[in-house]
Amino acid sequence: MTTTAGVTGYSMFIKVDGLAQEQDKRSADEIRRELERIAPTGNRPINLDAAPLERNMTMVDLQCDVLVAGGGMAGVNAAISAARHGARVILVQDRSRLGGNASSEVKMHVCGAGISWGRPGWRESGLLEELRLDDAANNPQRCWELWDLLLYDKVVSEPNITLLLETTVYSAEVKDGIIQRVQARCDRTEHLYRITAKLFADCTGDSRLGLEAGAEYRTGHESRAQHGESLAPETADIQTQGSSILFTSRDYGKPMPFTPPKWARKITEKNLKSRPIKYWEYGYWWIEWGGHLNTVRDNERIRFELLGIVMGVWDYVKNSGKFPSSANWALDWVGMLPGKREARRLVGDHMLTQMDLMGLTPPFDDAVCIGGWNLDEHPPTGFEDPNLPPFVSIKLKEVYNIPLRSLYSKNIRNLFMAGRNISATHTAFSSTRVMGTCSVEGQAVGTAAAACIKHNLLPRGLYEDKARLKELQQTLLRDDQTIKGLKNEDPRDLARTAKITASAQEPACDPVSVINGWTRAMGNGENRWAAPLGTDGAWLELAWDKPQNISHVQLTFDSGFQRELTLTKQDDFNERMIRAPQPETVKIYSIQYQPAGSAEWINLVSIDRNHQRLRRHDFQTVQANRIRIHVKETNGDTLARIFEVRCYA
Numbered sequence: 042m043t044t045t046a047g048v049t050g051y052s053m054f055i056k057v058d059g060l061a062q063e064q065d066k067r068s069a070d071e072i073r074r075e076l077e078r079i080a081p082t083g084n085r086p087i088n089l090d091a092a093p094l095e096r097n098m099t100m101v102d103l104q105c106d107v108l109v110a111g112g113g114m115a116g117v118n119a120a121i122s123a124a125r126h127g128a129r130v131i132l133v134q135d136r137s138r139l140g141g142n143a144s145s146e147v148k149m150h151v152c153g154a155g156i157s158w159g160r161p162g163w164r165e166s167g168l169l170e171e172l173r174l175d176d177a178a179n180n181p182q183r184c185w186e187l188w189d190l191l192l193y194d195k196v197v198s199e200p201n202i203t204l205l206l207e208t209t210v211y212s213a214e215v216k217d218g219i220i221q222r223v224q225a226r227c228d229r230t231e232h233l234y235r236i237t238a239k240l241f242a243d244c245t246g247d248s249r250l251g252l253e254a255g256a257e258y259r260t261g262h263e264s265r266a267q268h269g270e271s272l273a274p275e276t277a278d279i280q281t282q283g284s285s286i287l288f289t290s291r292d293y294g295k296p297m298p299f300t301p302p303k304w305a306r307k308i309t310e311k312n313l314k315s316r317p318i319k320y321w322e323y324g325y326w327w328i329e330w331g332g333h334l335n336t337v338r339d340n341e342r343i344r345f346e347l348l349g350i351v352m353g354v355w356d357y358v359k360n361s362g363k364f365p366s367s368a369n370w371a372l373d374w375v376g377m378l379p380g381k382r383e384a385r386r387l388v389g390d391h392m393l394t395q396m397d398l399m400g401l402t403p404p405f406d407d408a409v410c411i412g413g414w415n416l417d418e419h420p421p422t423g424f425e426d427p428n429l430p431p432f433v434s435i436k437l438k439e440v441y442n443i444p445l446r447s448l449y450s451k452n453i454r455n456l457f458m459a460g461r462n463i464s465a466t467h468t469a470f471s472s473t474r475v476m477g478t479c480s481v482e483g484q485a486v487g488t489a490a491a492a493c494i495k496h497n498l499l500p501r502g503l504y505e506d507k508a509r510l511k512e513l514q515q516t517l518l519r520d521d522q523t524i525k526g527l528k529n530e531d532p533r534d535l536a537r538t539a540k541i542t543a544s545a546q547e548p549a550c551d552p553v554s555v556i557n558g559w560t561r562a563m564g565n566g567e568n569r570w571a572a573p574l575g576t577d578g579a580w581l582e583l584a585w586d587k588p589q590n591i592s593h594v595q596l597t598f599d600s601g602f603q604r605e606l607t608l609t610k611q612d613d614f615n616e617r618m619i620r621a622p623q624p625e626t627v628k629i630y631s632i633q634y635q636p637a638g639s640a641e642w643i644n645l646v647s648i649d650r651n652h653q654r655l656r657r658h659d660f661q662t663v664q665a666n667r668i669r670i671h672v673k674e675t676n677g678d679t680l681a682r683i684f685e686v687r688c689y690a
Contacts, residue, residue: 113141115460116244122487153477154413305352332421389464528558624677
């Protein structure tokens with residue numbers, strides 16, 4: 042790694058015309074110039090053209106290919122994926138930090154399709170896995186602010202992204218169902234932004250951009266009859282799941298008294314009837330309130346009530362006499378931002394339903410990502426009604442696919458959406474709302490938006506163009522996105538025609554698995570090569586009948602999908618994880634080639650200290666009869682493991 046003027050640097054990759062191109066991260070000077078462009082400094086005259094009654098604000102006009110509103114996990118992944126595929130992106134985030142509910146402002150761990158509900162092996166791949174692996178390797182101390190910084194680094198270091206923090210989209214100009222331009226404001230810098238874009242992505246959670254644009258949306262529960270969902274209530278309503286405020290505490294090694302504020306709620310055993318207290322270093326998602334109100338308009342009331350409950354619950358832990366071992370514990374952080382679960386949901390060309398998630402409807406031809414969290418309903422009144430359980434969970438048998446048609450607006454023709462506001466009934470939303478799923482939706486939307494820009498299409502047009510749709514799916518797979526039931530069929534991948542051999546192999550881990558199209562162990566097999574590391578490591582070889590021109594090799598390693606991997610302050614949840622490079626992942630390796638008509642092996646790439654699952658390598662075109670990946674060391678495991686090898690001209 043290198044450091045320039047305080048900005049840490051390492052290689053990143055974007056796609057140009059479908060091919061991975063290595064790009065250096067932006068230097069500190071480049072970032073400073075970008076900030077000057079979007080936020081001119083110095084004394085400014087009064088701007089009479091800014092807006093009515095906004096004469097002290099400075100107007101800044103910006104243009105881009107894709108405007109992403111909302112910098113939570115969906116928005117971050119949407120912006121990065123669009124940028125890496127060549128689109129010029131502006132990411133607008135109304136907070137000072139990226140990550141939304143996953144940031145240090147809320148501190149909710151990223152949940153998804155994996156082991157939480159008994160489905161080991163289905164941890165989300167793609168961009169989210171890249172973020173998780175970087176965090177596990179570089180943040181073993183579980184510092185939430187370093188997670189914030191990781192997201193910031195990933196975004197500002199992309200040459201194609203302009204980041205506007207503490208900036209809120211507040212209006213949209215629409216003509217013939219097409220958003221022409223949006224306005225956003227940053228009161229901290231006294232700037233108004235007029236942003237013109239070709240495509241827009243609402244990743245705000247609350248559907249603020251869609252609301253301003255006039256997109257069709259829904260709030261609350263549909264009736265049981267409306268979509269034939271057995272889990273929906275008989276009568277529709279506008280109630281939602283509530284919000285939560287979390288806290289953390291630690292043992293200070295000496296008695297730590299606590300006196301609650303006067304406005305704290307008085308909590309008794311009756312209030313905790315369905316909410317047992319088993320730990321208190323991190324808590325509690327079930328301190329939930331406000332779904333019976335408007336989670337947007339009543340945010341201040343919800344914050345006050347949640348803080349009162351948090352203080353009351355902590356008073357109960359410390360002073361009820363039920364938990365004597367808490368004597369030396371004290372709060373070290375209390376959230377001030379309610380972590381919101383639900384507000385508005387935008388309507389797309391397809392609305393996901395309970396039956397879609399349960400596998401009771403035909404497969405989607407436009408699947409672009411997976412979900413897998415259970416159907417997880419919370420009572421709108423939350424903590425207010427102790428006689429109701431804090432959640433009712435219906436286990437889904439398998440993970441499910443999410444279609445592109447649920448990720449763009451039905452009536453605003455250039456608007457995508459990703460996150461908890463996608464096109465889904467409330468019942469389906471109870472699964473799709475979690476941040477692991479929101480993240481892969483974001484990657485799908487960003488990649489789709491870049492494809493639309495490249496081919497001059499609108500979102501619906503991308504769905505209708507089946508050749509481009511298949512190309513999108515194959516691009517997502519190449520970027521390590523998982524789509525259930527789809528495998529690598531990229532005709533440009535030269536590895537698919539190679540003969541595969543290896544130094545050795547473990548049972549059921551045939552070398553040919555690296556070109557079978559699958560990149561995770563599933564019901565259809567291990568789908569990976571594995572071999573013992575001898576004194577000289579282990580090697581995997583690709584050979585062709587005639588020489589191939591190759592300039593790019595892509596490797597997908599094993600990163601332990603059978604485990605959870607996320608940042609959490611809950612100690613017993615953290616025990617399921619490895620906060621370090623994952624031991625299965627290859628650490629030291631090289632890529633060599635054998636020229637046509639020669640027995641000599643020539644080195645192309647040598648890598649040390651790898652902890653990532655997906656690695657891409659570009660080099661000057663070589664004419665190769667054979668390519669060999671030589672694994673010398675893992676991050677702790679005794680086996681070399683590779684899921685996939687791809688080669689491109």
